[in-house]
Amino acid sequence: MIRVRGLARTFKTKTGDVQAVTGIDFDVRYGEIIGLLGPNGAGKTTTLRMISTLLAPTAGEATVVGADLRTRSRTVRSRIGYVPQGGSTNEHELVEDELILQARLFGLSKAEARRNAGELAKALEFDGLERRKCSQLSGGQRRRVDIGLGLVHRPTLIYLDEPTTGLDPQSRANLWDHIRRLRDEGTTIVLTTHYLEEADALCDRILVMDHGAIVAEGTPDELKRRISGDVISLEIDSGSADLAMEIAADVLELRSRLRTEGHENGHAGKSLVHLTVEHGDAAVVPLLAALGDKGITPGALTVKRPSLDDVFLTLTGRSLREGDRS
Ligand SMILES: Nc1ncnc2c1ncn2[C@@H]1O[C@H](COP(=O)(O)OP(=O)(O)OP(=O)(O)O)[C@@H](O)[C@H]1O
Structure with missing residues (x-):
């Protein structure tokens, strides 16, 4: 066509x-x-x-x-x-x-x-x-x-x-x-x-x-499958987000890691850290323990199958929604 x-x-x-x-x-x-x-x-x-x-x-x-x-x-x-x-x-x-x-x-x-x-x-x-x-x-x-x-x-x-x-x-x-x-x-x-x-x-x-x-x-589906594994998203104080990513990389085998600013829904001053791992559920406990050792407590944590937004983040390093605001 x-x-x-x-x-x-x-x-x-x-x-x-x-x-x-x-x-x-x-x-x-x-x-x-x-x-x-x-x-x-x-x-x-x-x-x-x-x-x-x-x-x-x-x-x-x-x-x-x-x-x-x-x-x-x-x-x-x-x-x-x-x-x-x-x-x-x-x-x-x-x-x-x-x-x-x-x-x-x-x-x-x-x-x-x-x-x-x-x-x-x-x-x-x-x-x-x-x-x-x-x-x-x-x-x-x-x-x-x-x-x-x-x-x-x-x-x-x-x-x-x-x-x-x-x-x-x-x-x-x-x-x-x-x-x-x-x-x-x-x-x-x-x-x-x-x-x-x-x-x-x-x-x-x-x-x-x-x-x-x-x-x-x-x-x-093909696009989502490109990011195999699960995505763990953590809400972290922006000042600690880079350290949290380093800690995660030490304790987990990460496929990808990305950080976005949490502008939406009153999350100013917070960052969202997205980590792609093979088995999300199994990674949560060691991750939280390692973050806790360094005094970092995430405000929220979700584990999910990758969405197209995750695909976009992984491909471009930017969120589509961030792009929307530019
Ligand atoms: N007539 C024009 N003169 C100069 N620059 C232009 C013109 N039209 C588009 N652009 C630029 O080309 C780029 C692509 O624009 P385009 O409108 O194709 O994007 P888009 O993906 O459709 O965006 P949106 O989702 O906002 O519609 C942008 O940087 C835009 O500023």
Whole structure:
């Protein structure tokens, strides 16, 4: 469905060149949901904009739904749907008019446009809202209309840029169901997300991006399996965190160790120390004893199977959530 080789984009700015995407390779197969996962500024949107012809690459090549990105950009455009981060609905227009206008822009007849709009309203469950102005929709309804706009010309490939950002958990889960249904009906989907749980729940395959590069690729399970063993997370006073990691390295056979600042939920002044070990349960008692000998008592301790966040930490040394704040 998509074949990308060496795709790169550099932006020239007053303060110098920004290498937004540094020469990436990836493939997307028919009927997959692919997630581009990464923190702010990782290059996800730039990648989507390039493979949707909205932004010219500075290097590299791509074939999208059978057409060359550079030489047949009009064909590519006619075969894909692109739903940008903020959507593209016009506040003052009626939902139905927006859908029909969009379909007509892609060359559909009035009758086809009307039929597709009606079918999508049913499929994405915003039927009954077609005569409302876009400004009168809830966040979740609006996102479904945005997706409808991307699909109204019946593309087989759709790009969704952060489809659920800003939605409440219920609307998010509801939108996930719709996205899965689209895939089951034969639409290939490439989406970007900051949410690990979204990538985990929704995507068949994940491309982890950081600093303009793909740093890992695989199914959610494959990525998690890369960090074999368990992750022990300890909350430690920031002043003692480095010593705690040294002590842990002395008494345990560590696969990896990472430290993040605990900014969230009133944990200022605390650090979170993440240790990957073969058998988490067996490691806890000797670890606590060794820390206790040096007067360190963790505020909290958890042992769990690695999450995608742990994968990201291990690959990049940073938490995705830290990236979110930058
Ligand atoms: N038009 C532009 N001019 C200059 N720099 C840009 C431009 N567009 C993007 N960038 C830079 O390129 C890098 C990648 O941006 P991009 O929007 O692709 O990241 P992203 O992963 O989509 O981030 P987010 O999750 O915040 O949407 C960032 O450093 C960004 O500041």
